[in-house]
Amino acid sequence: MDAFIRFTNQTQGRDRLFRATQYTCMLLRYLLEPKADKQEVVMKLKKLESSVSTGRKSSLNRVIYFICDTILFVRSVGLASGINKEKWRMWAARHYYYSLLLSLVRDLYEISLQMEQVAHDRAKKGKSSSQDPLVYSVADEETEWLQSFLLLLFQSLKKHPPLLLDTVKNFCDILNPLDQLGIYKSNPGIIGLGGLVSSIAGIITVAYPQMKLKTR
Numbered sequence: 234m235d236a237f238i239r240f241t242n243q244t245q246g247r248d249r250l251f252r253a254t255q256y257t258c259m260l261l262r263y264l265l266e267p268k269a270d271k272q273e274v275v276m277k278l279k280k281l282e283s284s285v286s287t288g289r290k291s292s293l294n295r296v297i298y299f300i301c302d303t304i305l306f307v308r309s310v311g312l313a314s315g316i317n318k319e320k321w322r323m324w325a326a327r328h329y330y331y332s333l334l335l336s337l338v339r340d341l342y343e344i345s346l347q348m349e350q351v352a353h354d355r356a357k358k359g360k361s362s363s364q365d366p367l368v369y370s371v372a373d374e375e376t377e378w379l380q381s382f383l384l385l386l387f388q389s390l391k392k393h394p395p396l397l398l399d400t401v402k403n404f405c406d407i408l409n410p411l412d413q414l415g416i417y418k419s420n421p422g423i424i425g426l427g428g429l430v431s432s433i434a435g436i437i438t439v440a441y442p443q444m445k446l447k448t449r
Contacts, residue, residue: 249432249435249436249439250432250436252428252431252432252435253429253432253433253436254281255282255428255432256424256425256426256427256428256429256431256432257425257429258278258279258281258282258425259282259421259424259425259428260421260422260425260426260428260429261278261425262275262278262279262282262421262425263420263421263422263425264422265278322413323413323414326409326410326413326414327410327414329409329410330407330410330411330414330416333403333406333407333410334407336399336403337400337403337404337407340396340399340400340403340446341400343393343396343446344386344389344390344396344400347389347390347392347393347396348385348386348389350389351385351388351389351392352385394444395438395443395444395445395446395447396446398434398437398438398444398446399434399445399446401430401431401434402430402431402434402435404427405427405428405430405431405434406427406428406431408423408424408427408428409424409427409428412424
């Protein structure tokens, strides 16, 4: 209980919980919408999702996205009815997308460095190809190369859980702006599930600071 209180006393901790609740509502709403007898529950989930989303406006961590999203919030509460909601929504999605794309590029760069280090360590140990059955278990060269690559990737991420967590989080987060911008259309179920996974990853990094990726 003390750990939970400390977690919720942090601004980031509260935001992660609100975010997890928001995307859980989205996922449940998507699953229940086809059922005619669940309309009342769906409406309550939609209202809860909207309320939680509103409650998160003061803790967004990307400046441009924060500005755009705050303007949308001002428009939604009726303080400035002349604001073009669709225009600012697209601006927010676009800057959020760019931010996540850069983060994913950084993750891929970090992964490549870790894979290079693992490969170097393996070569340094002087293991011959015949002693490594996991990598050289098939005759086909293409399958052999893919198996070796996947093993190297697995070993690299296994040694660096924060990097794995950050990559999964950014990949799940980018599904939403991809859908909003029409780059890759999805549905509320996939976006909700991705948002929930991302929120859980965010909760872990707040609860366990050592799991937060430290970039070079």
